[in-house]
Amino acid sequence: MKRIYALEDWCIDCKRCEVACKVFHSKSKDPVKAFLFEQPRPRNRVRVEGNRTLSIAINCRHCPAPKCVEGCISGAMTRNPETGVVTSNPEKCVGCRTCVSLCPFGAVTIEEGPRHPIAFKCDLCGEVPGVPGSPSCVAACPNRALIYVESEGN
């Protein structure tokens, strides 16, 4: 499957990926509405860690044998066997944080949900959960520090 890889050599800590991610995962898909008006506030699923000299975008690797799916106690975190995309169902998530503690990449975060805090993670910008779209963080990166490429393992 195609996966997003982050290249720390070229990450410049601009966080345009975070902006694009938040906008894509908003209701309006409009940056001004997404950042200033929408409630509940849309969440970005990619996040840049580090500083100006060394930074990297932390993003889900959509592992072939995902620990988050293995550890999920509510069946919210699933991996689509056809596409390999790992997504979290906000309706089922109980916010137990098992996925957060199991993820080797720190790619799952717990943020405010409609009723209680729930897990948020990259869904490869699919319109339908489990079906990859065209990742907006990759398109927004000005320095090709995020690449979306075919990789080994399903």
Next chain:
Amino acid sequence: MLDYVLPRYRVLRDGDLCIQCGVCERSCSNEVHHVDEELGRVTANNGACVNCQRCVVMCPTQALAITRWPQVDSGSANWTLETMQDIAKQAQTGAVLLGSMGNPKPFPVYWDHLLLNASQVTNPSIDPLREPMETRVFLGSRPEILKVNERDEKLSAPLPPQLRLDVPLMFSAMSFGSISLNAQKALAMAARELGTFFNTGEGGLHRDLEQYADCAIVQVASGRFGVDPHYLGVTGAIEIKIGQGAKPGIGGHLPGEKISAEVSRTRMIPQGTDAISPAPHHDIYSIEDLRQLVFSLKEATGYAKPVAVKVAAVHNVAAIASGMARAGADIIVVDGFRGGTGAAPRRIRDNVGIPIELALAAVDQRLRDESIRSTVSLVAAGSIRSSADIVRAIALGADAVYCASAPLIALGCHQCQDCSSGKCNWGIATQRPDLVRRLNPEIAAERVVNLVHGWTHEIKEMMGGMGINAVDSLRGNRLMLRGVGLNEKELEILGVKYAGE
């Protein structure tokens, strides 16, 4: 002391569009923008803005634009705001004013007064999409007579070494130190792909770029930084830099803070020391001395590669060029006053030198008059802005052109003329690791290659329109040019007729 210097620019932020994401703050090495969470708005320190436009390009909502500082001047056409600000700056610092890039003053741009010809009825134009067009040129000295063994269909004597350029342009000298390694690498990668050459400038050849050495021209300048037999041996050609269009008559000064470990190793000087290139070569005080250096370099490299000599376009450039040809230079490079620089005293940049168009025409004519034009190659440099400028330069007599500002603009440069601060937000004219990494050479090389491909298509279109199918047939073909808005003297020096003639 109270600072009398006014800001030059003002940040215009559209409050309706700003989402306070902080991309501008993180993009600015001059620390202009600040997301003030307490106030819930983004503020700007306008005085620090240099108008590099990085924030404008990076802003995800296009909420930013940079405008001039709205202060009116005194109302005097003599004491303009700029003139008075320069005085205020010098009154405060007591220092020489520094500037970067080429002469920005409104001197005439002669390219814009030269129009190209096209075929109509009496001779056919050529469609470059249907018929072959040759953009390849060779640079080097030519023998006066070509002796051919007609029976074997071979040359009786070997030709002097030639540089093969698939497109009639090369990337002019920019040293590692004045520009970042990523910028130089991008040009090296582009030169390889385009079948042309990049020039290392006076900064030596970084070991990471040795893989591109066959498309490099290395410079031997007055500081002799980075020069050793290996440096001379691995490259395509050697260039002796006598002068630079942006700052004729003076040397160079790369301050110690830009001499990082890598720059130090490449230049072969101690880390942190100033790299000072003297104004003259201390072993060149005459054409005869130049001849000695030319032949020392040829001797050192077994007469296997051409030696170029680069001079700034100055008042008697034609006579100088004639001397250079006689001193054994295979390629003569003339650099006009609009050519760029990483740093130059502003008064020198703005007031010294002459336009490349006039210098090129004068040099070509002088060499022709002395019947030595065919023995050397002539390269024009100093702000070639488009494919049309290349066509005009070739028609005025150049074999090829050197181009640097335009490829830098392709890399992201917005001509803010603040290279000397070392804080280039585009990762070009800086050695700061956090800024250098902003320029991914892979993307940068693609952009330069795209630019040159575009230009090459346009050159073919323009030549085709004239009914010419090879750059070789356009060279020195001044009948393809007509002047507009020029006086008799200008036409005479340019060697072109007025439009309508």
